[in-house]
Amino acid sequence: MATSVMWFRTDLRLHDQPALLAAIEAGPGGVVPLLVLDDTFWGPGASVRQAYLVQLLHDFSDRIGGLHVVHGSPATEVARIARAVGAGSVHVSADFTPYGAERDTDVERALAEHDIALVRTGSPYAVAPGRVTKGDGTGYRVFTPFFRAWQEHGWRAPARTPDDVPWLRPDGRTHQIPDASAPPGVTLPPVGEAAALERWRAFLDEDVADYDDTRDLPGPDRTSRMSVHLKWGTIHPRTMLADLTPLRSQGAEAYARELAFREFYADVLHQRPDSAFGYYNPAFERMQYDQPGEELEAWKQGMTGIPIVDAGMRQLLAEGWMHNRVRMIVASFLVKDLHLEWQHGARHFLDRLVDADLASNQHGWQWVAGSGTDASPYFRIFNPMTQGKKFDPDGQYVRRWVPELADVPSRYVQTPWELDEPPADYPPPLVDHAEERAESLRRYDAIR
Numbered sequence: 001m002a003t004s005v006m007w008f009r010t011d012l013r014l015h016d017q018p019a020l021l022a023a024i025e026a027g028p029g030g031v032v033p034l035l036v037l038d039d040t041f042w043g044p045g046a047s048v049r050q051a052y053l054v055q056l057l058h059d060f061s062d063r064i065g066g067l068h069v070v071h072g073s074p075a076t077e078v079a080r081i082a083r084a085v086g087a088g089s090v091h092v093s094a095d096f097t098p099y100g101a102e103r104d105t106d107v108e109r110a111l112a113e114h115d116i117a118l119v120r121t122g123s124p125y126a127v128a129p130g131r132v133t134k135g136d137g138t139g140y141r142v143f144t145p146f147f148r149a150w151q152e153h154g155w156r157a158p159a160r161t162p163d164d165v166p167w168l169r170p171d172g173r174t175h176q177i178p179d180a181s182a183p184p185g186v187t188l189p190p191v192g193e194a195a196a197l198e199r200w201r202a203f204l205d206e207d208v209a210d211y212d213d214t215r216d217l218p219g220p221d222r223t224s225r226m227s228v229h230l231k232w233g234t235i236h237p238r239t240m241l242a243d244l245t246p247l248r249s250q251g252a253e254a255y256a257r258e259l260a261f262r263e264f265y266a267d268v269l270h271q272r273p274d275s276a277f278g279y280y281n282p283a284f285e286r287m288q289y290d291q292p293g294e295e296l297e298a299w300k301q302g303m304t305g306i307p308i309v310d311a312g313m314r315q316l317l318a319e320g321w322m323h324n325r326v327r328m329i330v331a332s333f334l335v336k337d338l339h340l341e342w343q344h345g346a347r348h349f350l351d352r353l354v355d356a357d358l359a360s361n362q363h364g365w366q367w368v369a370g371s372g373t374d375a376s377p378y379f380r381i382f383n384p385m386t387q388g389k390k391f392d393p394d395g396q397y398v399r400r401w402v403p404e405l406a407d408v409p410s411r412y413v414q415t416p417w418e419l420d421e422p423p424a425d426y427p428p429p430l431v432d433h434a435e436e437r438a439e440s441l442r443r444y445d446a447i448r
Contacts, residue, residue: 001029003168005090006033009066010124011102011233012060013193016158018122020165023091026119030168032085033064037071037178038077038448045336048320048382051182052191056232056239058177059192068169069176074103075110082116084170092119093233094131096266097358098273112129124230125263126155129270139271141373146264147257147272150318158239184321188354190229196229204243207215211251215258218311218323219396226356228321230262237262262360268373269359275372276362277343283369284378286447290339296436298430299334302402307414307430310389311401318401320354331368332382337436339443370444378444381437388414403425 001190002226004027014020025029026220042050064101070077083089095104108118123129132149133139140146155403168194182188183214190199203224214222225305229235237259244252279285298304312326322330327349334345346365350356366372370380392398396411401404404426416422417429 001030001437002029003085003087004086004135005032005034005078005087007078007090008033008060009092009095009233010231011093011235012056013066013196013236015161015197016164016236016239017093017161018159019091020091021159021162022119022121023089024165026091027087027091028166029168031079032087032168033065033067035069036074036077037069038074038103039072039274040103042178042399042431044069046351046356047183048188048352048354049356050180051186052167052188052228052320053151053232054177054180055188055270056191056234059161062176062196063192064165064167065336066167066169067177071176071178075106077109078107079114079116081116081170082111083114085168087116087222089117089119091119091121094123094128096123096125096270098276101416122159124233125266126241126259127153127263129263129267132267135412139267140264143261143264143373146267147301150260150263155238158236158242165283167442173383182320183352184317187318187417188320189225191234193234195232196226199225199229200235200240200243204247204421207251208244208247208255209249209251212254213251215254216324216391218391219394219400221397222322223323224323227357231355231357262357264274264373265359265363268363275366280363280366280373281371283447284369288339288443288446289341292340292344296334296340296344296428297331298427299338299345301309304333305417305427306333306384307395307398307402307405307416308384310393311392311398314401316349316352320352322353323397325387327364328368329382329384329387331365332380333384335365336381336440337370337384337433339436339440342366342371373386379441381440382439383433383437385414385433 004023006023011017057067059068078090092104097102105117111118127150132146132153207222215222230237241256244256254349272280275375299313302310302317304310307328308326312322312330316322331345334340335342346362349361363372367374370378394410398413402422405413405416408423411421416426
């Protein structure tokens with residue numbers, strides 16, 4: 001009987017997994033559950049994600065009775081395993097990241113030399129990148145028209161969950177999962193498909209109805225925390241959209257819009273792979289930027305003297321996660337107040353965020369920097385004190401993450417330097433926002 005290989009990547013689930021269904025159909029004689037640890041992603045610069053991935057691999061391996069994990073070049077290892085089991089096909093969810101697409105093409109060529117097909121079925125998105133286009137066939141550069149077209153395009157219903165999978169494991173090796181510990185002080189979120197579904201159901205039951213009103217408030221923190229599960233594919237956005245559609249609430253609609261933003265940025269990166277690390281708007285390459293130094297380290301450690309910024313950066317250090325509103329505030333501070341290029345911040349986020357998604361992370365940073373896909377220009381400069389007072393008015397979030405300010409009256413918790421006796425153990429502001437805002441606008445005028 002024919003056999004196949006299911007090559008898992010960031011899609012470690014059994015529910016709503018069309019590639020697995022295709023692998024089962026093509027391999028009634030057995031399906032090899034394969035994961036390749038690729039050195040491109042297994043090195044410095046992703047410590048939190050690596051630690052989370054190791055826990056996730058153990059969880060998934062236990063769930064299916066043994067995930068076949070190998071370490072090396074995908075083009076070499078996938079072909080080797082497929083040949084070893086006599087597979088006629090290797091099945092994957094399509095990858096649209098710049099590296100992922102190139103890697104899969106290399107694997108496809110290596111398999112073709114042995115008459116083995118690489119079969120792409122489905123993707124990590126409700127609507128795959130490149131599917132939503134304007135009338136002239138080009139992609140969208142602004143979210144709102146993309147969102148309308150994305151809704152009109154629609155998406156398939158969730159795929160069924162297989163009753164049984166005829167797992168096949170070559171030469172008995174099923175656990176070659178390396179050790180990787182989270183950096184000191186980091187508490188990782190729950191891992192796996194069961195945890196994703198449990199968290200999603202809790203959000204639907206308790207918080208989605210009010211999401212439109214509460215999503216920008218980091219103190220109560222009533223966001224879904226589903227970004228990590230979307231990142232690692234332990235839930236598919238189709239599953240989430242299917243659950244949201246019948247709710248007909250403003251909260252559900254606002255949440256669906258956030259899912260669309262994830263797909264928009266994936267589409268933009270698919271159009272412009274160079275924008276992963278370069279400027280989407282190349283004019284900003286001419287901007288005058290400062291060289292990183294002590295200010296960057298103060299930002300990373302949450303010691304800028306700006307409470308809402310420091311609270312966010314300390315949450316990142318402790319949880320590998322940060323509230324989305326605060327991500328925008330700390331990013332604006334780095335680019336507009338410290339005058340550093342967005343790539344410095346984006347790189348730190350990729351290292352420390354457990355949910356770091358290349359498209360969303362890089363283009364979220366470019367949106368804040370003013371160099372990305374946006375109708376609004378560079379002069380959107382967040383005032384961190386105003387943002388703090390608006391979205392954390394009683395200082396609940398700041399007090400949670402900056403204990404030096406726990407006893408500061410609410411009136412001053414976002415501006416403790418205004419006290420007659422500021423806390424002695426908390427630093428003064430690193431910069432004067434009004435001065436740095438004027439300087440940012442001066443630098444912007446120079447490249448207009």
